[in-house]
Amino acid sequence: MKSLKHKVDEFLLKEIGIIPIISSYVIHTDYEAYCKKFKRDPKSESFFAVRGLVSHLRADSPSLAQNFLHEHYGHGLFCEYSKTGRRLWQYEQDLAGLEKQLLGVDKLPEDVVLNVSAHHPLIPDYLKLKKESERFFLENLDKYEGFAYWIEAWLGKKFNCGRGKFHN
Ligand SMILES: [Zn+2]
Numbered sequence: 001m002k003s004l005k006h007k008v009d010e011f012l013l014k015e016i017g018i019i020p021i022i023s024s025y026v027i028h029t030d031y032e033a034y035c036k037k038f039k040r041d042p043k044s045e046s047f048f049a050v051r052g053l054v055s056h057l058r059a060d061s062p063s064l065a066q067n068f069l070h071e072h073y074g075h076g077l078f079c080e081y082s083k084t085g086r087r088l089w090q091y092e093q094d095l096a097g098l099e100k101q102l103l104g105v106d107k108l109p110e111d112v113v114l115n116v117s118a119h120h121p122l123i124p125d126y127l128k129l130k131k132e133s134e135r136f137f138l139e140n141l142d143k144y145e146g147f148a149y150w151i152e153a154w155l156g157k158k159f160n161c162g163r164g165k166f167h168n
Contacts, residue, residue, distance in 0.1 A: 023076030031058035048075035051092035074148025091133035
């Protein structure tokens, strides 16, 4: 994966002058267990966590390289460089700020699953922001996924990676 990343970075810098800078990726050998823990679909092959800009990839997927292109370059570039993507990321930072207050911690684990009393005074603010961010995400889902599929198809063809089956 490192050598593919190196080649794609080089290609993108030459072609469009940008690469994902803050985005990172993790290849999981225990992908299903990881998904179950954080309430993600364990039948998927990969997913992108907008909050931390992290691509989570299933190690034994036959489409690992393609999934990497989709998540890291598709969603990574979108969230780092587009106005809509940066807004999606900002919502997550705002939600994380409230989650820290709700939990009374300085640092959240990634993909936190909240377990707070429904009587906490910040809960209404949190739920309102959560709803707003989910609505914004759904309104822009076509852009978000469309861009990633286009990037995946473009880079997949260029770097000869087989087509992915199912990821989000
Ligand atoms: Zn996607």
